[in-house]
Amino acid sequence: MNKNEENSASIFSTRDLYLASTLVTLHFPLLGVDMQIEGIKPKAIGYFNFETSPELRDACNKYNQGLLLVEPRMYITTLQSLKSHVVNMQQNPNYGM
Numbered sequence: 100m101n102k103n104e105e106n107s108a109s110i111f112s113t114r115d116l117y118l119a120s121t122l123v124t125l126h127f128p129l130l131g132v133d134m135q136i137e138g139i140k141p142k143a144i145g146y147f148n149f150e151t152s153p154e155l156r157d158a159c160n161k162y163n164q165g166l167l168l169v170e171p172r173m174y175i176t177t178l179q180s181l182k183s184h185v186v187n188m189q190q191n192p193n194y195g196m
Contacts, residue, residue: 109150109151110130110148110149110150110151111148111149111150111151111155111156111159112133112146112147112148112149113146113147113149114144114145114146114147115147116145116147116178116181116182116185117178118159118162119145119147119149119181120174120177120178120181121158121162121167121169121174122147122149122155122158122159122162123177123181124169124170124173124174124177125158125167125169127149127150127154127155127158128149128150129147129148129149130148130149130150131148132145132146132147132148132181132184132185132188133145133146133148134146134185134188134189136189143185143186143188143189144185145181145182145184145185145188147181
């Protein structure tokens, strides 16, 4: 396995804005956001990157089962912030550089 494969193997990426917001609210560090234009009507889609860990996998499983609780105001603030980040990336290609 080369160095790039090792790095990509330890990264969890999701385009699920709500899952990403939940993970950030639970204090999992966001490593970065990649943006891709997708769909029939071109729309910016954010891919949110986190370091893979057993704790992160456990949080994702609990999220999918509806077993997580997060502080609602922090969740909404994080959700709005992540969404704004993707929109800014689309509107300004130099954003975040």
